[in-house]
Amino acid sequence: MEYVDPLTGFRVDGRRPNEMRQLKGEVGVVARADGSALFEMGNTRVIAAVYGPREVNSPTLISAVQNKGQQVNSKEALVRCEYRMAEFSTGDRRRKPKGDRRSTEISLVIRQTMEASILTDLMPRSQIDIFVQVLQADGGTRSACINAATLALANAGIPMRDIVTSCSAGYLCSTPLLDLNYLEDSAGGPDVTVGILAKMDKVTLLQMDAKLPMDTFENVMGLAIEGCKAIATYIRESRKINGLNMLKIADPSVHVTHRVRLAGWMDGFQCSGQEI
Template identity: 45%
Template structure:
């Protein structure tokens, strides 16, 4: 399919969205009782489950599989952030023998760690570790962004102090027109793709990645649309957090009486 067919003469995309329209986002906090915090998020057809454990003592696996605590000079002063990204074998049409540990998963895990290392107030938890696990249940583009948005909700559910909400969004070009929140079809057949993660209130960028080079004439407007997408996602996540907190508070009040 040619790239120009992804945008109609009425400037509508194949899924019926306008150029500046996000995919439908649905999310829920506290979906996994065994974790300290958890969240489930759907961004279009991309579905993610995130779980957070900690803060807890730092451990590493030694010889014979035994675990023992290990501390470094850095971890003495602030928490260590451990992130693990994985995709279920049924998450996409591509069948993988190893859903974890491949190069792509390791790269995504590193990006997530860099993102949340900048957002979490790690100085409040010296000599400790916070584990963030994200699992792609269904992949349809914007996997990293969906993982960031789900992990942010899971960290809030766990009560981990953060400097700000971290929200992520993609943007691209179709017919020299910027479009936001790219799905898998648009990603594979469209133009260059920009991924950005920001702290929503301050606007500080914590991760920026481009699949290809953008012409300087297009970069600014694509960047602006991605940032606007992050702000719109922030309002959706914040609304869900407030509803979750209100519901939990009502339940606690009812139990107290």
């Protein structure tokens, strides 16, 4: 199958190879959680909810955490993450819901990526729980989950070094493609998922399960990083607009609601935990 039309240069869904799907972010979607966010990349739709920081007390929890190889110490906060796919998220392409290899792995990936940016040493003897649920899967769920988790953590007012954003890129028809959808993802080509700390320009996540020549890989990874930065800009722009409580929202696709609690990392704002 041709994933990039040789005559028009468009992908199957009408994007160019270096274009992302439509982004949409919304925070505060789960009222009981300390922070929550809904994040969409095209038809991939993910919800994240954050509880904490709260006290670690239950000994059973501690032992369960230790089984997963995490250390509970008195100097740092404990970050836990659970990734799930809703049964209805894939339509016919049903996957096992919980506890399978894939979701365990993604849970781990998200947790490690978020841990890299959360200032855990500010919150000793506490735990932060991140729950991510895929509502609709159309490729790139891993990236969407990380982006949603970032928004939710920010929404919960948890101090972070920088925002972590993630995006994937693939390589099909000898062309690097940004932000693969399910159709392109299932073509069997390489799929590089990158997560970066956007302002610090540091890579916190890099995954690929295929072979690629070095120079091609660099191109594909470069493209994915560009994607991450674009997402970071999007998140920052939309939050800044809302944060300053500007009345007009220029882009109708931007739906970050007004119940935003700004965290300390936000540009120019030092009003952590404060409700606007």
